[in-house]
Amino acid sequence: MAQRQLAWVINDRGCWIVSSHKPEKHGYVRIRRGRKATLAHRMMFEKMNGPIPPGMIIMHICDTPACVNPAHLRLGTQAENVKDRDQKGRLVAKGHPGIRNPWARLDDDKIRIIRRDAQRGIAQRVLAVRFGVNQGQISKIVTGRAWRHIRAVAVQRVREMVGESMLVQ
Numbered sequence: 445m446a447q448r449q450l451a452w453v454i455n456d457r458g459c460w461i462v463s464s465h466k467p468e469k470h471g472y473v474r475i476r477r478g479r480k481a482t483l484a485h486r487m488m489f490e491k492m493n494g495p496i497p498p499g500m501i502i503m504h505i506c507d508t509p510a511c512v513n514p515a516h517l518r519l520g521t522q523a524e525n526v527k528d529r530d531q532k533g534r535l536v537a538k539g540h541p542g543i544r545n546p547w548a549r550l551d552d553d554k555i556r557i558i559r560r561d562a563q564r565g566i567a568q569r570v571l572a573v574r575f576g577v578n579q580g581q582i583s584k585i586v587t588g589r590a591w592r593h594i595r596a597v598a599v600q601r602v603r604e605m606v607g608e609s610m611l612v613q
């Protein structure tokens with residue numbers, strides 16, 4: 445596979461959503477640099493802050509796995525991560541709307557990505573699989589019958605942040 449630059453889309457919450465590489469099922473973006481595989485947000489953290497200490501993990505303060513904005517990343521421990529998830533689990537138990545609803549997982553960022561990819565000719569059924577919703581929902585998003593409030597996406601490549609070392613596969 446040819447090397448390409450890591451590129452992202454910046455949303456109105458300041459998340460840098462990777463657009464050059466497809467996220468995996470869990471939402472994180474896996475990249476390869478030479479023989480080593482890593483996750484895009486970990487690579488970005490290390491680029492800005494130096495190596496991640498052994499046993500530490502990188503947490504997203506924005507809860508957006510595909511985000512690589514260094515300002516949204518922080519070091520944490522596995523225990524902290526579990527605690528964080530438990531707290532969110534309790535929110536669900538208290539009846540906060542929609543957190544468990546797959547449709548609700550289509551947040552503004554994903555809606556933008558769906559519209560952009562549809563414009564680039566990616567089939568709606570492919571998008572439906574990727575985002576875990578049915579094709580009818582994708583169709584509504586693409587045609588603007590749903591999520592009408594989301595503005596068109598602004599694609600930005602932040603070149604000064606993307607040196608040679610950011611070339612990934």
Ligand SMILES: [Zn+2]
Pocket residue numbers: 458459460506507508511512513516
């Ligand atoms: Zn973010």
